[in-house]
Amino acid sequence: MELHRFFEGIRMMPEAVRQVGRLHIEERTYQRIKALFQRDKKKFYTTVLRQPDFRICFLYYFSRMGCETYERYQEDGIGERIYWDTFYDLTLWCENCFREYGAYGTDQYDWFFRHIECRLFRLGRLEFERMESEWALKYGRTEIKKGDTVINVHIPQGERLELAAVRASCEQAFSFWGKQYPYICHSWLLYPELSRVLGKESNILGFQKLFRIVQVDFAEREAEWRIYGKIQDDLELYQEATSLQKKAKEYLRDGGALGNGLGILDFSAG
Structure with a gap:
């Protein structure tokens, strides 16, 4: 080409x-x-x-x-x-x-x-990467050891995270990769405390319900970068052009933290 x-x-x-x-x-x-x-x-x-x-x-x-x-x-x-x-x-x-x-x-x-x-393909709304797990996880009967094969779910920017599109994307992934491997996701979108920033009807909170969140961490400031486009040490430099930016800024001002969640896709969810 x-x-x-x-x-x-x-x-x-x-x-x-x-x-x-x-x-x-x-x-x-x-x-x-x-x-x-x-x-x-x-x-x-x-x-x-x-x-x-x-x-x-x-x-x-x-x-x-x-x-x-x-x-x-x-x-x-x-x-x-x-x-x-x-x-x-x-x-x-x-x-x-x-x-x-x-x-x-x-x-x-x-x-x-x-x-x-x-290793990675975009299948509809989401990207799916076959990889060796960087984490040791356990949830119910699901146990993942470091090095086990998993399908890592990534969320590309630029489009609304509509749940119908997410579910359709997962179905494509099941056809492409199968269901023999656990599907995991490590993202700021899975941070549980986002419920204090977002409205109850938020697509992001609906996305979270498709996963069983098993860990949280604060190793990166991905949420701030994604919400504001740039990480600032001075909160007051963050713009407030959207309702999410306003609410996240208020949350951070009040001493809150925005981290990442690590979740395992529940095949039966939704």
């Missing part, structure tokens, strides 16, 4: 496409960097990070490799809709990069190996 066709398919921002076109990376350089990616991802990251325009360089390399991944989708009989939806992630993260840094490309460089190695 040609790079221009790939960018059209994932609806990449026009200015980002223009900047990629100005890079003039030689084919032998691309092949060397791709081989490094396949052999040693940490060295790949550090090599590209040395470039002054590393964000747009990452976008170029991931997009080129994404083009080549198309053949594997065809060989495995995976539909084009799934291909385009999955790699649309590059566009979403390019938008985030521009909003946060004023630069096109991606700063989330350690995320996209999943897409290129066909």
Whole structure:
């Protein structure tokens, strides 16, 4: 697949496409960097990070490799809709990069190996990644040990989290991956205390009910980043353009904390 066709398919921002076109990376350089990616991802990251325009360089390399991944989708009989939806992630993260840094490309460089190695697929509203569990979990008769195969559920940004779409997405995943593995999710959207910030009819709270939340943590400030687009040490710098932003800010002012929840999908829920 040609790079221009790939960018059209994932609806990449026009200015980002223009900047990629100005890079003039030689084919032998691309092949060397791709081989490094396949052999040693940490060295790949550090090599590209040395470039002054590393964000747009990452976008170029991931997009080129994404083009080549198309053949594997065809060989495995995976539909084009799934291909385009999955790699649309590059566009979403390019938008985030521009909003946060004023630069096109991606700063989330350690995320996209999943897409290129066909570990993660977007199936409707949600993304599903087959991986080895990073956690040891137990809920009822369900026990997961570290290293066990699980399906990790991710929630892409940009669309409402309507429960009908979520359930349809899960059904697609069950057909794609099966039900022999536990489905888990680690996200700010599963933090139980969001009930103090959101209304009872919130889609997010409905999403939580599909999972059995077994752990919470405060290792990241993902909720603040997702709600406000940027993490600030001074709460007063957070905007209050939406009701969620207003309520979250008030909650934080009152000493509340926003963390992450870790949940196991209840196949019978909903």
